[in-house]
Amino acid sequence: MFAYSGLLPSRRIVLSTLLGAFTFGSNASGATPASPQQAAMAARLPGVPKPPGTVNGKLPERRGPEYPWGVALQDMEAMRPDVRVINLETAMTTHDKPWPDKGINYRCHPGNVATLKAGGVQVAGLANNHCLDWQIPGLMETLETLEGAGIMVAGAGRNASQACRPTVIQLPPAADGQPSRSAAAAAAADADTAPAGPEDVDGPRVLVWGLGHESSGVYDEWEAGEARPGVCMTDLSAAHAARVGAAAAAAKRPGSDIAVVSLHVGSNWGFTVPEAQRQFTRALIQGWIPRLYALTAWRALACPLPPSPSL
Ligand SMILES: *[C@@H]1O[C@H](CO)[C@@H](O)[C@H](O)[C@H]1NC(C)=O
Numbered sequence: 001m002f003a004y005s006g007l008l009p010s011r012r013i014v015l016s017t018l019l020g021a022f023t024f025g026s027n028a029s030g031a032t033p034a035s036p037q038q039a040a041m042a043a044r045l046p047g048v049p050k051p052p053g054t055v056n057g058k059l060p061e062r063r064g065p066e067y068p069w070g071v072a073l074q075d076m077e078a079m080r081p082d083v084r085v086i087n088l089e090t091a092m093t094t095h096d097k098p099w100p101d102k103g104i105n106y107r108c109h110p111g112n113v114a115t116l117k118a119g120g121v122q123v124a125g126l127a128n129n130h131c132l133d134w135q136i137p138g139l140m141e142t143l144e145t146l147e148g149a150g151i152m153v154a155g156a157g158r159n160a161s162q163a164c165r166p167t168v169i170q171l172p173p174a175a176d177g178q179p180s181r182s183a184a185a186a187a188a189a190d191a192d193t194a195p196a197g198p199e200d201v202d203g204p205r206v207l208v209w210g211l212g213h214e215s216s217g218v219y220d221e222w223e224a225g226e227a228r229p230g231v232c233m234t235d236l237s238a239a240h241a242a243r244v245g246a247a248a249a250a251a252k253r254p255g256s257d258i259a260v261v262s263l264h265v266g267s268n269w270g271f272t273v274p275e276a277q278r279q280f281t282r283a284l285i286q287g288w289i290p291r292l293y294a295l296t297a298w299r300a301l302a303c304p305l306p307p308s309p310s311l
Contacts, residue, residue: 065114073119083169083206085154086116087262088124088131093141095134099219105133110145117149123167125262127155127210127231129217136229143229155210155262156224156231163224164232166207166251166259173203204256209244213265215277234263236280245287 066073076084090106092113098105116124124146132139139156146153157163211234212218224230234240248259261284265277 064118065112066118068115069119076119082171083122084120085123085125085206085208085260085262086119086121087128087210087264088116088126088146089128090130091132091134091138091142092145093134093138095138095141097135097137099133099135102133104130106130107134107138110141113145113149113151116146116151121151122169123152123154123208125154125208125210125264127163127212127218127233127262128264129212129219129222131156131231132219132222139229152208154208155212155264156229158224158229159227160224160230160232163230164209164247166209166247168251169206169208171204171206204258205253206258206260207248207251208260208262209248210262211244211264213263215266215274216264217267218264234280236265236276238279238283241280241283241287244284248287 069076090108092108092110094109126139126142131142140158143153143156143158152167152169154167155163157165210232212222212231213234213236214220218231218233220233222231223233234244244261251257252259263281263284265280266273
């Protein structure tokens with residue numbers, strides 16, 4: 001979990017990543033049926049964890065939806081975050097046709113969305129290499145599941161404009177009397193590309209974009225198209241960083257809004273951040289994205305960064 005203090009006084013944003021931790025865990029009904037694919041995969045590959053249901057049967061005890069969080073929930077409460085953003089690295093679906101020849105296909109029963117609610121999750125980033133593990137119907141059900149639970153999605157959608165628009169979280173006006181602008185001037189864009197979220201409430205907002213890069217295992221075919229559900233993809237070019245910066249500059253209200261990018265980039269583990277990734281993240285930060293978290297390395301990696309621009 002990564003926690004950053006926000007730039008605004010008393011604003012805290014908790015950013016965390018949640019992946020197969022409960023993908024292989026119990027489903028909503030308490031049983032854990034392994035798909036034939038999971039069972040076959042477990043049989044084929046040494047070291048691949050077997051779905052618990054195939055080994056030990058049902059969990060001996062039913063647990064509440066908060067259970068998978070463990071002590072993280074208390075820690076999060078203690079931080080009193082204004083915003084909780086996760087990278088949800090699994091599909092939430094019962095669809096059973098895996099993306100072919102992928103090897104690792106994460107799936108979480110839609111009923112487990114109660115666990116995300118129990119953690120107070122407001123935004124789920126889906127620009128990663130597992131949201132389409134159960135093909136387009138699996139992504140569509142994931143979107144419906146999250147939306148149905150009142151959790152906003154960043155980085156994937158029913159088409160490119162939905163996948164690439166920022167998700168907006170309205171914060172309550174700052175306690176210190178910080179002036180907030182009217183939102184009337186904002187979001188003049190058409191409804192399609194306009195940020196998702198409340199539009200005409202005063203007060204600071206957090207805008208979250210999700211971006212996936214092929215270095216983290218997101219397939220090119222997963223890129224959302226004009227009429228194709230998928231992921232908002234990025235390359236690591238200066239031009240793309242500039243486009244993201246321009247979109248952020250256009251959507252943000254200067255002085256009050258906070259921009260966050262959930263960037264899924266890089267391979268698992270490893271010790272270094274390749275130069276291209278450094279340059280891209282620096283370019284984002286020097287643009288309009290002073291809060292950025294990059295995922296998938298599974299360990300903290302040092303990457304010298306320039307000072308953030310003042311908002
Ligand atoms: C993209 O998807 C959204 C949500 O389904 C829809 O409202 C919008 O019209 C779509 N845009 C295009 C260009 O198809």
